[in-house]
Amino acid sequence: MSAIAVAPEMLQERARTGALGAARLALLRDLQLAFRKRSQLVQPLAFFAMVTLLFPLAISPELARLRELAPGVLWVGALLGSLLALEFLFRDDAYDGTLEQYALSGQSLTALMFAKTVAHWLLTGLPLALMAPLAALSLGVPAAAVPGILLAVAVGTVALSLIGSIGAALTLGIKRSGALLSLLTLPLSLPVLIFGARATQLAIHGAPFVAPLELLAALAVLGGTLAPLASAAAVRISLE
Amino acid sequence: MSAIAVAPEMLQERARTGALGAARLALLRDLQLAFRKRSQLVQPLAFFAMVTLLFPLAISPELARLRELAPGVLWVGALLGSLLALEFLFRDDAYDGTLEQYALSGQSLTALMFAKTVAHWLLTGLPLALMAPLAALSLGVPAAAVPGILLAVAVGTVALSLIGSIGAALTLGIKRSGALLSLLTLPLSLPVLIFGARATQLAIHGAPFVAPLELLAALAVLGGTLAPLASAAAVRISLE
Amino acid sequence: MPDQTLAVENLHLWRGERHVLRGVTFSLGRGTCLEISGANGSGKTTLLRTLCGLIYPEEGRVLWNGEDVREDLSAFHASLAYLGHEPPLKSDLTPTENLHYWLGVRRLLGKGELLAALERVGARPFCERLVRTLSAGQRRRVALAALALLPVPLWLLDEPTTNLDVQGRELVGELIAEQLARGGMVVAAVHHGLPEAVRNVTRLDLAA
Amino acid sequence: MPDQTLAVENLHLWRGERHVLRGVTFSLGRGTCLEISGANGSGKTTLLRTLCGLIYPEEGRVLWNGEDVREDLSAFHASLAYLGHEPPLKSDLTPTENLHYWLGVRRLLGKGELLAALERVGARPFCERLVRTLSAGQRRRVALAALALLPVPLWLLDEPTTNLDVQGRELVGELIAEQLARGGMVVAAVHHGLPEAVRNVTRLDLAA
Amino acid sequence: MSSFFDMGGYAAFVWPAYAVTLAVVFLNVFWARRALARSRAEARRRLQMQGEPS
Amino acid sequence: MAWTWFHRFGSPPHVYRLAARLTPWFAWPAALCIAAGLWGGLVLAPPDYQQGDGVRILYVHAPSAWMSLMVYTTMAVAAAIGLIWRIKVAHAVAASCAPIGASFTFAALVTGALWGEPMWGTYWEWDPRLTSELVLLFLYLGYMGLRAGIEDTQRADRASAVLAVVGVVNVPIIHYSVTWWNSLHQAPSVMRMDKPAMPPSMLLPLLLMLLGFTLLFVALLLVRLRGEVLARERAASWIREVVSV
Ligand code: HEM
Numbered sequence A, B: 001m002s003a004i005a006v007a008p009e010m011l012q013e014r015a016r017t018g019a020l021g022a023a024r025l026a027l028l029r030d031l032q033l034a035f036r037k038r039s040q041l042v043q044p045l046a047f048f049a050m051v052t053l054l055f056p057l058a059i060s061p062e063l064a065r066l067r068e069l070a071p072g073v074l075w076v077g078a079l080l081g082s083l084l085a086l087e088f089l090f091r092d093d094a095y096d097g098t099l100e101q102y103a104l105s106g107q108s109l110t111a112l113m114f115a116k117t118v119a120h121w122l123l124t125g126l127p128l129a130l131m132a133p134l135a136a137l138s139l140g141v142p143a144a145a146v147p148g149i150l151l152a153v154a155v156g157t158v159a160l161s162l163i164g165s166i167g168a169a170l171t172l173g174i175k176r177s178g179a180l181l182s183l184l185t186l187p188l189s190l191p192v193l194i195f196g197a198r199a200t201q202l203a204i205h206g207a208p209f210v211a212p213l214e215l216l217a218a219l220a221v222l223g224g225t226l227a228p229l230a231s232a233a234a235v236r237i238s239l240e
Numbered sequence C, D: 001m002p003d004q005t006l007a008v009e010n011l012h013l014w015r016g017e018r019h020v021l022r023g024v025t026f027s028l029g030r031g032t033c034l035e036i037s038g039a040n041g042s043g044k045t046t047l048l049r050t051l052c053g054l055i056y057p058e059e060g061r062v063l064w065n066g067e068d069v070r071e072d073l074s075a076f077h078a079s080l081a082y083l084g085h086e087p088p089l090k091s092d093l094t095p096t097e098n099l100h101y102w103l104g105v106r107r108l109l110g111k112g113e114l115l116a117a118l119e120r121v122g123a124r125p126f127c128e129r130l131v132r133t134l135s136a137g138q139r140r141r142v143a144l145a146a147l148a149l150l151p152v153p154l155w156l157l158d159e160p161t162t163n164l165d166v167q168g169r170e171l172v173g174e175l176i177a178e179q180l181a182r183g184g185m186v187v188a189a190v191h192h193g194l195p196e197a198v199r200n201v202t203r204l205d206l207a208a
Numbered sequence E: 001m002s003s004f005f006d007m008g009g010y011a012a013f014v015w016p017a018y019a020v021t022l023a024v025v026f027l028n029v030f031w032a033r034r035a036l037a038r039s040r041a042e043a044r045r046r047l048q049m050q051g052e053p054s
Numbered sequence F: 001m002a003w004t005w006f007h008r009f010g011s012p013p014h015v016y017r018l019a020a021r022l023t024p025w026f027a028w029p030a031a032l033c034i035a036a037g038l039w040g041g042l043v044l045a046p047p048d049y050q051q052g053d054g055v056r057i058l059y060v061h062a063p064s065a066w067m068s069l070m071v072y073t074t075m076a077v078a079a080a081i082g083l084i085w086r087i088k089v090a091h092a093v094a095a096s097c098a099p100i101g102a103s104f105t106f107a108a109l110v111t112g113a114l115w116g117e118p119m120w121g122t123y124w125e126w127d128p129r130l131t132s133e134l135v136l137l138f139l140y141l142g143y144m145g146l147r148a149g150i151e152d153t154q155r156a157d158r159a160s161a162v163l164a165v166v167g168v169v170n171v172p173i174i175h176y177s178v179t180w181w182n183s184l185h186q187a188p189s190v191m192r193m194d195k196p197a198m199p200p201s202m203l204l205p206l207l208l209m210l211l212g213f214t215l216l217f218v219a220l221l222l223v224r225l226r227g228e229v230l231a232r233e234r235a236a237s238w239i240r241e242v243v244s245v
């Protein structure tokens, strides 16, 4: 009877969660799913550590040359990191009916999608941004370049996550053309990679790297405004 | 009644599928599924293309220098590309109960796992091998080196798929297995990367590259004998 | 509370080649329950999903309190609860966490209230274990707790008694009965009849 | 065919903290059916999975024709069919393809035979559509076709009538009855009793 | 004596090496004992849980 | 036959009590050996004619490195036994090994790097021996990560055991890397067939350290093992006796 005791009549309007609260919960849920155990926090870091570790192995490890490589290495790591997690950004939620419940929650699906994307960035982009300085140093990049690199990677991964979320959501609906994910995500993320690599390179050579960074930021903002809308729409379609 | 008509008594032993036939079917099934939802087909390729395409962009594209980097680029691309696809190798089958039915089929689970791994190679390794020459040429590698590179990548990816299958099977039933998967797989695949890169480098400089290639082949054979056993065991465990 | 009704006018829907919903029409008042029956593949799930606006019908309208639900979907969604074939639970979270996130998105939820609901559906003993370790029926019970926590006017239930044991089936009956007593409405797709506890039921049979 | 029996001696199994199987013991002869009942979470699924050797019991043995099944698991597997809570179907393949791959791994399968089985379970009309477009009950029916195609001595069924309509429930009854008539054995976990068609049933109740 | 600490110019490498190794040794002792203590506490908790009827 | 023997040995209460009883018999000798080894290594042993006092790093580096390999081998063997005969205690042994091995691998890497700077002029080089030792560290981490990822102890045991067994191929690679590839790294000078190439004044402290570390490992293992055994026992009467003290 208890359940009734707490709500003798129909649920009152004032009892509803606000849009912000809903988004916050969606975000927390994804984070908690990722980190049941605190020990899992280190895993993304370990992963990126290894990705950057691979390059010196594959080529004669002459630091001078590695320094030139650093931008490429970092950004490939970033791209892979995003891609690896992207597929699962919506897939599991679609599978277990979570997306359906989001769509029926009476909350703005756009806000919820945005929250999910933020979670994705916190889980892939942020760790990479934090790893980037270490990786860069291990590749012989001068310490002066570190802040620039950190900034570039952080901003760039935001854009990557946002772009990725569209592709991920689209592939839910149009199952047959699942290739869309890669065919959409990669070309769209190409500019991010270019500007990101450019910014990193300039930072390494101690040149001013504001210009490409601004472009990155622009991409991120653009994505932030469009991506959630697009992916919300895509999710709705996928549920039909 | 038809079902009875075809088997009036209990199913006769002679009606059973041979181990080879079973493996063949498991292989075909994975191929057909991949072609149905093409994302698993296109993604590793697209990623590989990005990696190799990215470098000329990320680094000032001086062919002379790029040529030096080619091995690293190719192999890191190949490794990460096949890793990207690994996630899917067993996950879906675990979800929908296919692995369970394999384990209960009365056929050697090892053979079926081997078939799945072969499918994985055909879907990721082979395309990568076929693309490698293009990528190499785009990185300014002399055409003479192409056959060597193709061979090295082909053999190397076999080893990678095999090693990866163990990790994939072990991380079944683990949430957010992505990072853990790479943490398990990358260390074991480092030798492949090293020998592969060495072979490529030698090929590029027109030196005889048989020695590292033999080592690659050895790794592939070793993997071919051990990996299916290990992943079969891992799958059984995941079903407990 | 204003008098609430759910009215459906001649819904038509095609799925691929198949004309699944062929002019479904009914209306439902406060405190009444609609039992949708029909052979496998007759369109029960499709109808429920159309009712809650997940699927747009090619023809016909769904009216909530007299106005087309498409006017203000999210307001309509705020006043309904839908349970599909599968309980929407994350297997890597505990029942408590699942409900906290799933329902928390919809309404402000007290811890005590949550535990009370879990107690109610007999999920209290395992409410701190990962859902992946629960049995099929235990998952279903956790999903039912959501109903206890969402006393919204309209419930749409797709075979709510799946995987439940005898006692669980009765529990579903009680929950529905209470919802009706509370003046709510229930649309339920079932194959073998609703539990006894449920009164004033109207039936809708979708011939396959 | 030699006389076949399934015998279980005093199975004990823990899951986490919980002592799920507490000394389960029974034996089953040709042409007989064991109905496992019990509340949600009482261990029916666990028992079935232990019987077919997916889970190793911490104590006790499962004997097939008098010898421990662990001696030769794959021989034992070759003579049993297990259907769990979810039909093991690929949603990106058609029913026909699904059965072709799933059962083809076990036995040589003729196209005609396959279609006949699909016909038998009423899955013929949609046997060329992707499984993802099928309704819950239609999927279950496709899975049942596997039983029609695997007349192996031992069937282990976990709530085989889930999501099935009245006629589908009878179908399950007929399939089981035929299996028994054929001299096979069936172990089925059910909540609300087996269909009427099934004769000589022994019951095993797992108190939760 | 100072020559001992100087390690013939290699102090910067020798002493850290010894420091790290000994740290690892002592940490291991500490960790092992802590692990044992924890699982004993856990076992106690489980016993009490079984003690009370559930 | 092996089966029954394993099972008698594998009986948890027996193992728990035995471990408790044996621990001091390894712990104190270990302390003595290590103390003596340190004294010998830091004071008695002569500086190397070319490496000077830098060579003293040997007395911590070689033992740590040797531990990293021995512990992994122990872990893999235990894991294999656990997999094949389904013996809980064997899994408990394997689980106890991982953290110990990981930490000593870390020590080997750091001390090696610290030795590398003066000797090779670089802390790190992508050399077979060095790389494969790093891989060993990642294997340990992967093993522990896998365990952490699985709730159910039994599944964690068996899954991580598979990984441990697979990873063992790395051990010979590490050991023979210096002989198989032309490596920067020292060729074996102690662990080799013919008589070691070292003066006794250097050899003795090294052997003392090796012995001390090995004893220490056994002691640590016994302590951790008790914990792991407890974690795997449910509702057994003997637990009440051993914990409620
Ligand atoms: C990060 C760098 C290093 C790593 C990872 C490393 C790793 C190892 C390993 C794994 C062993 C054990 C080999 C076995 O037992 O089979 C070892 C032994 C040894 N290392 Fe290193 N080492 C490093 C640097 C150095 C340096 C710079 C020196 C001296 C110049 C050195 C000298 C030795 C010696 C003398 C042994 C004992 C050889 C034997 O008796 O087997 N190591 N090292």
Ligand SMILES: Nc1ncnc2c1ncn2[C@@H]1O[C@H](COP(=O)(O)OP(=O)(O)OP(=O)(O)O)[C@@H](O)[C@H]1O
Residues within 6 Å of the ligand: C015, C016, C017, C018, C020, C038, C039, C040, C041, C042, C043, C044, C045, C046, C047, D126, D129, D133, D134, D135, D136, D137, D138, D163
């Ligand atoms: N893309 C499609 N093409 C053709 N038919 C389709 C498609 N998608 C769905 N259908 C059909 O629509 C019908 C309605 O399915 P629905 O899930 O609503 O049935 P149901 O009444 O819920 O059945 P069950 O009792 O098994 O749950 C089914 O017969 C299904 O095969």
Ligand SMILES: Nc1ncnc2c1ncn2[C@@H]1O[C@H](COP(=O)(O)OP(=O)(O)OP(=O)(O)O)[C@@H](O)[C@H]1O
Residues within 6 Å of the ligand: C126, C129, C133, C134, C135, C136, C137, C138, C163, D015, D016, D017, D018, D020, D038, D039, D040, D041, D042, D043, D044, D045, D046, D047, F152
């Ligand atoms: N890791 C675990 N820790 C504790 N209990 C567990 C664990 N895994 C499973 N269980 C319990 O084991 C019991 C057996 O589950 P099982 O699926 O066999 O029940 P069931 O009889 O099939 O239930 P249903 O009728 O709902 O299908 C359940 O109560 C479940 O909660």
Ligand SMILES: [Mg+2]
Residues within 6 Å of the ligand: C044, C045, C046, C085, C158, D135, D136, D137
């Ligand atoms: Mg339905």
Ligand SMILES: [Mg+2]
Residues within 6 Å of the ligand: C135, C136, C137, D044, D045, D046, D085, D158
């Ligand atoms: Mg069950």
